[in-house]
Amino acid sequence: MKQATGFFDSPFNSTDADIDPTSDTAKEVLKQPPATKYELWGYYLYYNGDNGFTINSYMPNIFQYLAYKGGFYSDTPDIKGCDTNDALRQCNIHWMGKPGGIPIASMLLYVQAIAFSLQFLLFTTFGSLADYGRWNRYILLGATVIGCAAQIIPITLVNDDGSHWNAMMGIMIIALISYGTSLVFYAAAFPTLSDNLPAVRKAKADPNLSKDEKLQVTELWRNHVSAVSTVWSNVGFLIMTGVLSGASFKSWENYDFPEDVSHVLGNVPLFNFISTVVCGGFWIINAIPYFIAQPSGRRGGELPEGTNHLTVGWKSIILALKEARKLRYLFMYIIxxxxxxxxxxxxxxxxxxxxxxxxxxxxxQVTILNLASAVTSIIGCLFFLWIAKRFKVRTKTNLLIIIGLSGLVAVWGCFGIGIDNFGIKTNWELWVFYVWTGLFTAPIWAWQNTMLAELVPKGKENLFFGLFGIVNKASSWIGPVVIGAITEHTDNLWKGWPFVLALFVISIVLVYFIDVDKAKLEMITYIEENPEPSSITETPSTSVNEKTQLE
Incomplete structure (x- = not known):
């Protein structure tokens, strides 16, 4: 069977009229409405708007700025407000009744940890709902509405003197959770959408195709939809960074600029607030077509017998951990x-x-730095792909190189513990960081997925990719808590870099000792002992499944 392999090939060259509706397989396929061009492009546009730019740039900037205005110096605790033009001086904030407060850097890290831990609990408990009924649509719609609102609401604090920094903290937590939820349930929608493309439906219902041939067609279009949607996310990121970079150079005089600072809108705190509104509006505009185009008949199955909404996710995780322990090298890679x-x-x-x-x-500066990151991230991913194909570099080798180069940032940061003008403490170093991580850290997520695919037994992909999604959320809050505590007790954020370096070193050592060839022998034994794929009651939700790739 000839398969479409070109980037611009269309999955709409066939219709349901090409399917013989009399077979049991065809009847199962026809239960779901076919995907339309409008629905597919609506799906792509959604990710164009939900590109994460403001949640990782302007909103943290606003939160930190308001905290500085509402904070105090330890030697003058009765005077509210720290100098935002001297942000390297240690500024404290009142936190949970602690005498003397805590450094703002610690507070910001604790807030991130709170948001990530809440996401872990929510996604682990309710993430499986994405696979059943109409829950995916309802939760994604709710997360989108809340996420867009959370990005627009900060404009109400534009003239705040720092008294309501804790209100921005609440907005930030809600924004992080709603954004994370939108990514999770957006990813959960893609397998059902791609599986109902006309070309896939026709292949699934074709009695002349073998199981492997049907699987090849399904995987082909799943990869296509996933790749194109990711491209659109980067397009949205580039559009926003490009437009806002241009707007940031607009002349502006209605502000008391520090000496030697250009009188442009981008150097006024107001621009952070304006940008969140623009990004929130961009998300809304791009999200609407998808919810309109999604057919009302699109739904998942019913909850498996013996499970409920609160337990199905946790049962999946327990099963995945039990299965992973049977595969030594896979378990090493999970750690x-x-x-x-x-x-x-x-x-x-x-x-x-x-x-x-x-x-x-x-x-x-934040906008332009992110623009540089967007461009270099694309270059970095293509560069490592070229290396792999040109020099036949194995996945493990590439991953070790990427983790090692990423870990050099932590080494670099360690110099800042005792040096005032080096160790990620200057503007030029920020430029180097964004370019460096764009080239050498951005590819890490693609290559870790490829490595995982080499270690996962065929037929158990959902089970173990779902586990990795859980691991991603479970790990995201630990670092901020540790670094926050180190900063709180030492008044020096840079003293947290050795901990980050240790994480990189341990991960490199573990990957180094993974023997991929022996792992494949392990998989053969495992498949012989476990020949059937996990049932739906055993499979972690697809909603958790794709997150590692998207973040």
Missing amino acids: SYFMFSDAVSTTNQMIGIIQGEITNFSAQ
Whole structure:
């Protein structure tokens, strides 16, 4: 059977009229409405708007800025407000009744940890709902409405003197959870959408095709939809960074600019607030077509017998952990992934705090830095793909290189413990960081998925990819808590870099000792002992399944 392999090939060259409705397989396929071009492009556009730009840039900038205005210096605790133009000076904030408060950097990390831990509990408990009934649509719609509102509401605090920094904290937590939820349930919708493309439906119902041939067609279009949607996310990111970068250079005089700072809108705190509104509106515009185009008959199955909404997710995790322990090298990789996922996540959160301090909360610099990151991320992914194909570099080798190069950032940060002008403490270093991580850290998620695919037994993909989604969420809050505590007790955020470095080193050592060839022999034995794929009651929700790729 000839398969479409081109990037611009269409899955709409056939219709349900090409399917013989009399067979049992065809009847099962026809239970779901076919995907339309409008629905597919609506799905792509959704990710175009939900690109995460503001949630990782402007909103943290606003939160940190308001905290500085509402904070105090330890030597003058009765005077509210820290100098936002001298953000490298330690500023404290009142936190849970602690005498003398805690450093703002610690508070910001604790808030991130709270948001991630809540996401872990919510997704683990309710993530499986994405596979059943109409829950995916309802939860995604709710998360979208809340997420867009959370991005627009901060404009109400534009003239706040810092008294309501804790209100922004609440908005930030809600924004992080709703954004994470939108990504999870967006990813959960893609297998059902791609499986109902006309070309896939026709192949599934074709009695002349073998099981493997049907699977090949299904995987082909799943990969196609996943790749194109990711491209659209990057397109949306580029559009927003490009438009807002241009707007940031608009001349502006209605502000008391510090000496030697250009009089442009991008250097005014107002620009952060404007940008969140623009990004929130961009998400709304891009989300509407998908919800309109999604057919009313699109739904998942019923909950399996013996399960309920609160237990199905946890049962899946327990099963996945039991199965993973039968595969030594896969289990090693799960632990390694836990380490480097936490290391990368914590690095990004620390840089988010540091860049606010270095740039004095300049939205213009944040925007341009993110523009550089968007461009270099694309280059980095293509570069490692070229290396793999050109020099036949194995997945494990590539992953080790990527983790090692990413870990050099932590080494670099360690110099900042005792040096004032080096160790990610200057503007030029921020530029190097964004370019470096775009080239050498952005590809980490693609290659870790490829590595996982090499270690997972055929027929158990959903089970173990779902487990990795859980591991991703479980690890995301640990680093911020540890770094927050270190900063709180030492008054030095940079003293947290050795911990991040240790995470990278441990993950590198574990990956190094994974023998992929022996792992494949393990998989053969495992498949012989477990020949049937996991049932639906045993399979973690697809909603958790795709998250590692998307973040």
